[in-house]
Amino acid sequence: MTAAEETFQPTAPACWCCGGEFDERDLVRLGTHPEVGVCLGCARYLQRRAAEREDELRISPAARLRVGVRGAREWVISRGWHRLPVVGTVLQRIDRHLP
Numbered sequence: 790m791t792a793a794e795e796t797f798q799p800t801a802p803a804c805w806c807c808g809g810e811f812d813e814r815d816l817v818r819l820g821t822h823p824e825v826g827v828c829l830g831c832a833r834y835l836q837r838r839a840a841e842r843e844d845e846l847r848i849s850p851a852a853r854l855r856v857g858v859r860g861a862r863e864w865v866i867s868r869g870w871h872r873l874p875v876v877g878t879v880l881q882r883i884d885r886h887l888p
């Protein structure tokens with residue numbers, strides 16, 4: 790065994806979006822590019838960005854409602870309410886069910 794082999798330590802898989810290291814089970818791989826993985830949080834973020842883009846391209850009453858919900862989310866986040874001890878936990882739980 791060479792010195793390089795002795796010092797080699799495999800690194801944990803990293804998210805290609807945020808750069809964080811995760812267990813393989815906590816990453817989502819792209820279909821035709823399995824070397825690319827994103828963590829579940831970033832996958833959720835990308836899903837929201839995709840829905841936002843769809844709403845921009847196809848304006849409808851439901852899209853306007855979702856734009857309003859997103860605006861309210863950004864307003865709450867800009868004030869840091871999502872980090873408050875009790876209220877923040879409730880807001881984050883509600884946010885999981887919003888578009």
Ligand SMILES: [Zn+2]
Pocket residue numbers: 804805806807808809827828829830831832
């Ligand atoms: Zn990530």
